[in-house]
Amino acid sequence: MASGLLQHADSLAREAPYGERYWARATSGTSAAEGMTEGDFAAEFRTEPFEAIRTLRAFVEFGLVTAVDATKWLFPLILKARGNLREHIYETLLHWEEPDAILIAALAEYYKHGNEERLALAASLLADIGAPALPTLRILVRSGSPECEMFVSVIARLRGVSVQSRLAILAQVPANPSADVRYSLLEALRAFGPHEGIPLLQTLSHDEDPDIADEARARLESLEAELQQG
Amino acid sequence: MAMIRVMVGESDHRKWTRESSTAPELMKHIFGTDALPISVYRVNAGIEEAKAVAAHYLTLARQSFKSVSALRIELQDLTGLEIAVRETPGDTGIAEIDAKHCELMGGQEGFAGLTQRLLVAIRRGEDRVRIVGEIQLKHQVQEFLTLSDDVVNDRARRYCRKLLGCSG
Numbered sequence: 001m002a003s004g005l006l007q008h009a010d011s012l013a014r015e016a017p018y019g020e021r022y023w024a025r026a027t028s029g030t031s032a033a034e035g036m037t038e039g040d041f042a043a044e045f046r047t048e049p050f051e052a053i054r055t056l057r058a059f060v061e062f063g064l065v066t067a068v069d070a071t072k073w074l075f076p077l078i079l080k081a082r083g084n085l086r087e088h089i090y091e092t093l094l095h096w097e098e099p100d101a102i103l104i105a106a107l108a109e110y111y112k113h114g115n116e117e118r119l120a121l122a123a124s125l126l127a128d129i130g131a132p133a134l135p136t137l138r139i140l141v142r143s144g145s146p147e148c149e150m151f152v153s154v155i156a157r158l159r160g161v162s163v164q165s166r167l168a169i170l171a172q173v174p175a176n177p178s179a180d181v182r183y184s185l186l187e188a189l190r191a192f193g194p195h196e197g198i199p200l201l202q203t204l205s206h207d208e209d210p211d212i213a214d215e216a217r218a219r220l221e222s223l224e225a226e227l228q229q230g
Numbered sequence: 231m232a233m234i235r236v237m238v239g240e241s242d243h244r245k246w247t248r249e250s251s252t253a254p255e256l257m258k259h260i261f262g263t264d265a266l267p268i269s270v271y272r273v274n275a276g277i278e279e280a281k282a283v284a285a286h287y288l289t290l291a292r293q294s295f296k297s298v299s300a301l302r303i304e305l306q307d308l309t310g311l312e313i314a315v316r317e318t319p320g321d322t323g324i325a326e327i328d329a330k331h332c333e334l335m336g337g338q339e340g341f342a343g344l345t346q347r348l349l350v351a352i353r354r355g356e357d358r359v360r361i362v363g364e365i366q367l368k369h370q371v372q373e374f375l376t377l378s379d380d381v382v383n384d385r386a387r388r389y390c391r392k393l394l395g396c397s398g
Contacts, residue, residue, distance in 0.1 A: 079266065080266060082321040083321040083323075083385065084385065086289070086321075087291075087385055090291055112264075113262050113263050113264035113266075114257070114258030114259055114260075114261070114262040114263050114264075115258075115259075115260075115261065115262030115264070115266065116237070116238055116239050116242070116259050116260065117238060117290065120238045120239075120290045120292075121290060121291065124290055124291040124292055124293065125291075127292075127293045127294075128291070128293065149239055149240070149241065150238075150239060153240070153294070153296055157293070157294055179241075179244075180239070180241040180244065180245065183240070183241045183244065184239075184240050184241060187240050187296065187297065191294075211244075
């Protein structure tokens with residue numbers, strides 16, 4: 001229950017060093033009971049996960065915890081959650097709509113513990129967020145990181161974003177050092193019309209990885225034949 | 231019959247056959263290093279595999295179909311490794327597949343050993359990676375929607391519709 005968590009928060013406030021506590025938008029009227037730490041939330045989540053999420057949502061609603069922090073606390077718990085709880089966490093993260101925080105939390109968890117499903121779930125969330133996730137995805141692609149692989153197809157199909165904007169971001173993918181990322185572009189280009197995908201396929205047809213270059217050339221030939229017939 | 235571990239990256243199948251791939255990298259990417267139980271499904275090769283992969287795909291809340299692959303793990307791959315197989319119901323919402331769900335429980339050392347064995351088996355030419363393409367996934371998801379409510383739960387139906395809504 002929220003009240004239990006508030007009491008717990010009070011006791012932690014007396015014990016925890018100031019730097020470990022989080023005080024979001026605290027006003028002069030904010031008491032110790034109004035703050036919440038990640039530890040408070042995690043403790044409640046272990047025993048009553050749905051109630052803990054409800055409480056956290058309330059804290060975010062009242063401005064006592066930022067949606068960014070709440071996202072960073074909740075995202076790491078999604079992989080262990082099953083069934084309806086996983087769906088509830090997913091919907092809550094979607095409601096807060098914090099693409100940067102989702103990606104940061106997913107990458108941090110992946111770097112620490114691995115398991116690509118963490119990235120897959122983050123990719124699904126960003127895809128569901130749609131256009132507001134575009135700046136986050138743009139930065140990820142610019143970073144040239146190998147973890148872009150899971151997100152290339154998200155960019156290609158991102159709702160509410162023009163074809164030109166999506167292609168402009170994907171145009172940076174052939175420069176990614178990871179062959180897996182460049183390979184994912186080959187598949188992602190299927191989301192576009194034949195004319196739209198040709199320039200990037202032409203770039204990929206010169207890729208240093210022979211598998212990618214061969215497949216890009218084969219796709220180009222097939223598209224050109226299709227266009228001639230049509 | 232083997233156990234399959236679904237790999238959700240589009241080029242995960244390539245990672246196993248690339249000369250530069252190392253067992254520690256593959257282990258971290260596919261199994262993780264935090265000793266979480268690893269979901270696998272005990273299925274026969276062929277359609278049952280495709281069905282399990284499609285059911286697992288639902289748990290990732292994807293919006294569109296992407297080619298994925300599954301790693302075939304034989305029971306003997308676990309011999310001498312500290313990995314236990316625990317039969318637990320799955321949570322895909324597809325009853326037939328959830329009944330075939332197991333968890334691999336072990337520490338980093340166990341999964342490092344398993345990954346090394348799988349890598350050697352694949353490099354020797356054993357058929358350990360099954361690719362399930364977009365069309366196959368879509369077909370299975372369409373089939374799930376034709377099943378009755380007592381074998382496909384509401385959540386799975388919602389995920390099926392989400393996928394089919396985006397794929398046209």
